[in-house]
Amino acid sequence: MRVLHIAYQQLRRYGHTRVSWAQKLFFGLIKNGHYVQGFSDRDVAAFEAPLGIRDLGYKKANKRLLEMAEALQPDLVVVGHCDIIQNRTLEDIRRLLPAVAIAGCNNDPLFIPDNVRKIEQRCAVVDAMFVSTGHEALKQFEGRRARLFHMPNPVDGAIENQDASNRQNLPIDLIYCSNALQHTKRLEDVGYLRQQLNGELVFKTFGSFGEKPVWGRDYDRALGQSKMGLNFNRQEGWHWYSSARIAQLGGNGLLIFTNADAGFDTLFPDRTLVYYRDLDHLLGLIREFHADDDKRRAWAAATRHFFHTEMNSTLNAQYILESTLGIDYSHPYVWLEQ
Structure with a gap:
């Protein structure tokens, strides 16, 4: 499967990075045999902006994402923490690729009001929304396009490699x-x-x-x-x-x-x-x-x-894919609602 993964990839940190759940998801998708292309919204906005001033590159970043979607023709688009990318751009991708499935992922807490707003906004355009808080708290987002799922914080054997x-x-x-x-x-x-x-x-x-x-x-x-x-x-x-x-x-x-x-x-x-x-x-x-x-x-x-x-990245990635596409689960994921 061809996957377009939109998330901040910390390219301009040059190694001084935070451990990234988005990077683990990227790795997990590849380990499951999918062809994955990444799009780092913040980095693209900075690269495309005059004088590297990121705020001046927002419009161009959305344009470049649409260009990438047209070139890649993904089966699945995964949208992480990428505030620069507008819902309108995701809707344009869907019009361009009517069969595409779009998953949203949010790993931030629900006690931050601005994050609740971001989830509500994304739920209007994605097919499935995955949030790191448990099932009960996700009921507030019902009634929009997105089906709602809990996702855990995964490990990756290449990253969490110490004991x-x-x-x-x-x-x-x-x-x-x-x-x-x-x-x-x-x-x-x-x-x-x-x-x-x-x-x-x-x-x-x-x-x-x-x-x-x-x-x-x-x-x-x-x-x-x-x-x-x-x-x-x-x-x-x-x-x-x-x-x-x-x-x-x-x-x-x-x-x-x-x-x-x-x-x-x-x-x-x-x-x-x-x-x-x-x-x-x-x-x-x-x-x-x-x-x-x-x-x-x-x-x-x-x-x-x-x-x-x-709770590894391979299982987490496959769960996100299967849930978004509505296909039978290939594993008894421990975090499924009982």
Whole structure:
């Protein structure tokens, strides 16, 4: 199948990249045997704009996308986070290719009002919309063209290729990486943990409290040197919602502490993720697993195995394709609504 994948591909970061769920989807489609062409809206807009001023290249980027669709003649168009691309351009692609199927993917949280607006807008033109929050919260988008689906945060064996669960002598006991401050008070929680755990273990907070953020290869190295990780989201309690951090930690074999209110216990097997109710409960759990390294390694290994066998990029990509085209599922995907 011929696939046109529209998403920001970080071309102008020149290696200093964030781990990208869109890149994993791209890889997964290729691993499933599809011919995939990528279109990076932000990069094309900058390349086509006078003096490289991206905002001046929006119109040209939409024109170039339509040209690419005409040249490629895709069977499936996957639309990720690409705000530069207008619905009108997607409608033009559909008029040009009446048989084409269009899937929308959104990996951002629903507690951000502007993101809700973006999903609503895309649901008017795509055939299927995939969102990283659980099924229940997606009912607000019903009544438009798009059928609605949950999609998990996948791992990819080429990206999450380390295994901290298989190592004992690691220099970092606990890690938290983030420099996002909007729509959240989680930095206060991290600060409380730093204060309480001071002197007990090595706790690195890259991007916060004076520690520089890490990107690209530096981020990979930091995860590979860490035993346990905090999966703190900007807001908690959204069904099956997590930032992509959960896959980055779990896929690399770190033990994950995550809030119980997201309901991941109905998705993940027992003795994988570690669920906390409040900060004092979390402190006790951190100390418990820090003192019992065999237990830490066993739970982390089970989490890593589950991610790589049941939530990998190949399965995720095939699920998106099958759901959009309305064909029978080729695998009993663990995140399907029961």
